[in-house]
Amino acid sequence: MTTRIPVTIIGLGSMGSALAQTLLRAGHPTTVWNRTASKADDLVTQGAVRAETVRDAVAGTDLLIAVVVQYETLRGILDSAEGTLAGKTLVNFTNGTPEQARELAAWAERQGLEYVDGGIMAVPAMIGGPEAFILYSGSQAAFDRYQPTLARLGATRYLGTDPGRAPLYDLALLSGLYGLAGGAGHAAAMVGADAAEFTETLFVPWIKALVGILAPEVTAGSSEGSPLDMQAVVIDNIVQASRGQGLGTGTLTHLLPIMQLIVGTGVGAQLKPLIEQIKEA
Ligand SMILES: NC(=O)c1ccc[n+]([C@@H]2O[C@H](COP(=O)([O-])OP(=O)(O)OC[C@H]3O[C@@H](n4cnc5c(N)ncnc54)[C@H](OP(=O)(O)O)[C@@H]3O)[C@@H](O)[C@H]2O)c1
Structure with missing residues (x-):
C-alpha cells in the first residue's frame, strides 16, 4: 500500500x-x-x-x-x-x-x-x-x-x-459570483411572492443555458446577437419596473452609466472597453 x-x-x-x-x-x-x-x-x-x-x-x-x-x-x-x-x-x-x-x-x-x-x-x-x-x-x-x-x-x-496571484484570481471569481448573486436577488425581489419557484424553474435554467453561449461571445469581443445599446435600454426598463414595484435599484443603477459610456464608444459588448470603463467607474 x-x-x-x-x-x-x-x-x-x-x-x-x-x-x-x-x-x-x-x-x-x-x-x-x-x-x-x-x-x-x-x-x-x-x-x-x-x-x-x-x-x-x-x-x-x-x-x-x-x-x-x-x-x-x-x-x-x-x-x-x-x-x-x-x-x-x-x-x-x-x-x-x-x-x-x-x-x-x-x-x-x-x-x-x-x-x-x-x-x-x-x-x-x-x-x-x-x-x-x-x-x-x-x-x-x-x-x-x-x-x-x-x-x-x-x-x-x-x-x-507570486503568492498574491491565487487570492487575486479567487477574489475576481467571487466578484463575478457576487455580481450574479446580487442580480439574482434583485430578480427574486421583482417577482415577489413567487420568488422561490421563479428562481428554481426559470432563473437558474435560463442562466445555465445563456452562460454557454454568452461567455465565448464576450471573450471573443462579439456582441452580434445582443447589441449593447439594446441592453442599455433594457437595463433602464428594469430600473423603471423595479421602481414601479417599490424596490430599490442599487444593484442595477451602477451598471447603467458604464453601459451608456460603452455604447457611446460604439465598440459593442467587448471585454477590453468594458474593463476600461470599469476602471473609470
Ligand atoms: N465555506 C465555504 O463555502 C468556503 C469556500 C471557499 C473558501 N472558504 C474560506 O475558508 C475559510 C474558512 O471558512 P469556513 O466556511 O470554514 O468558516 P467558518 O465555518 O466560519 O469557520 C471559521 C474558522 O475560523 C476559526 N476562527 C475564527 N475566529 C478565530 C479566532 N479568533 N481564533 C482562532 N480561530 C478562529 C473558527 O474557529 P472556532 O470553531 O473556534 O470558531 C473556525 O475554525 C474562510 O477564509 C473562507 O473564506 C470557505
Whole structure:
C-alpha cells in the first residue's frame, strides 16, 4: 500500500472539517487543531488526531493546511508555534487579499517555512468531488511536492510563484459570483411572492443555458446577437419596473452609466472597453 503523507489541518469550520474528512477518507494520517476543540470530535471518531496546542499540531507534520476566518486570525495562531516551523510547508486556504498573502509569505520565509496560497473555488460539500477546483500560487517546489495530496481535495490550478496571484484570481471569481448573486436577488425581489419557484424553474435554467453561449461571445469581443445599446435600454426598463414595484435599484443603477459610456464608444459588448470603463467607474 502507498504511504500517505501526514497532514495537519488548522481550523475546523465548515471548510476545514470538509478538508480533514476528505484527507482522512483518502487514508492520510490527519492531525487537527481548532480553537473550539469540540469541533474535532466527529473527526476523531473517523481517525483524526486532535492536537491540544498549535505547537503539538505542527510537530511531526511537514504539510500544514490552514483555513480560518481571516489572515489576522491565522497569524495569531501561527505566532504561538513560532520557532518550530522551519522546513515545513504552509498551504493557506484562508480568504484574503493579494497583499495579505504576500505579507504572510514574507513572514513564512523568515520562519524557514515554505508558503503556498490557495483559493478554494468550491463549497464544503464539493470538496473531493469532480467539480471542486483550487487555485494555488507561491513556492513551486512546495506545490509540486504536495500536488498529489492537494489533488485529493479538488483539481489543482497553479498560477505562478507570486503568492498574491491565487487570492487575486479567487477574489475576481467571487466578484463575478457576487455580481450574479446580487442580480439574482434583485430578480427574486421583482417577482415577489413567487420568488422561490421563479428562481428554481426559470432563473437558474435560463442562466445555465445563456452562460454557454454568452461567455465565448464576450471573450471573443462579439456582441452580434445582443447589441449593447439594446441592453442599455433594457437595463433602464428594469430600473423603471423595479421602481414601479417599490424596490430599490442599487444593484442595477451602477451598471447603467458604464453601459451608456460603452455604447457611446460604439465598440459593442467587448471585454477590453468594458474593463476600461470599469476602471473609470
Ligand atoms: N465555506 C465555504 O463555502 C468556503 C469556500 C471557499 C473558501 N472558504 C474560506 O475558508 C475559510 C474558512 O471558512 P469556513 O466556511 O470554514 O468558516 P467558518 O465555518 O466560519 O469557520 C471559521 C474558522 O475560523 C476559526 N476562527 C475564527 N475566529 C478565530 C479566532 N479568533 N481564533 C482562532 N480561530 C478562529 C473558527 O474557529 P472556532 O470553531 O473556534 O470558531 C473556525 O475554525 C474562510 O477564509 C473562507 O473564506 C470557505
